Amino acid sequence: MSSSVREKLTLPGGAQKLLLHSCCAPCSGELMEAFVESGIDYAIFFYNPNIHPLKEYLLRKDENIRFAEKHGVPFIDADYDTDNWFARAKGMENEPERGIRCTACFDMRFERTALYAHEHGFPIITSSLGISRWKDVAQINDCGHRAATPYDGLVYWDYNWRKGGGSQRMIEISKRERFYQQEYCGCVYSLRDSNRHRRDQGRERIRLGVKFYGDDDQCMREPADKPPHIETCS
Numbered sequence: 001m002s003s004s005v006r007e008k009l010t011l012p013g014g015a016q017k018l019l020l021h022s023c024c025a026p027c028s029g030e031l032m033e034a035f036v037e038s039g040i041d042y043a044i045f046f047y048n049p050n051i052h053p054l055k056e057y058l059l060r061k062d063e064n065i066r067f068a069e070k071h072g073v074p075f076i077d078a079d080y081d082t083d084n085w086f087a088r089a090k091g092m093e094n095e096p097e098r099g100i101r102c103t104a105c106f107d108m109r110f111e112r113t114a115l116y117a118h119e120h121g122f123p124i125i126t127s128s129l130g131i132s133r134w135k136d137v138a139q140i141n142d143c144g145h146r147a148a149t150p151y152d153g154l155v156y157w158d159y160n161w162r163k164g165g166g167s168q169r170m171i172e173i174s175k176r177e178r179f180y181q182q183e184y185c186g187c188v189y190s191l192r193d194s195n196r197h198r199r200d201q202g203r204e205r206i207r208l209g210v211k212f213y214g215d216d217d218q219c220m221r222e223p224a225d226k227p228p229h230i231e232t233c234s
């Protein structure tokens, strides 16, 4: 049973079609169900070449495909062009999460989303990235608006997906669906930094593919002092 009732959504400007950039199933689950309930016509655009290694990328993508198929939502599986991502992040390998490397990372993913939307007749784009409370929403929205700007008529929808119980429903859906629970943001640098943090705390290194929502209560007990680079999504 969901913790609260969703408001009925309408697309900005009376638009009829939406392209959702999805980072993973746990973050996009709440958005996907909200769009279905609101009768919004949408497709998922999965473009996340930041995710490292390939095993983790496939875990996150396949989970998202499974949920899209459950709802009959088109899933656009875009490039895994990691060479371009590493080129974009070059020189920023030691930047902290929420810093300039993340801005470049969001820019890259949103630029491709906006291009696809422009070429395929989607007037609105948005992203699941902002629902994670470990992300800087303003940073994400700046990148989204910047990506849409070059295209006449294309709008980045900066709806606050956390409000109205969205954050709590995100967890509830993830537990109900037993989604894979990633334990670092996504790139090799966030994996490195998360493991360093764990080492300093005397915890074991991250093991890929072993943790799922609902296995225990960890996902419901996010401590207030948890560093932003730990156990978030990309």
Ligand code: SF4
Pocket (backbone or CB within 6 Å): 050, 051, 097, 098, 101, 102, 103, 105, 106, 185, 186, 187, 188, 189, 190, 233, 234
């Ligand atoms: S920490 Fe996350 S948002 Fe930042 S560069 Fe790495 S994958 Fe991208």
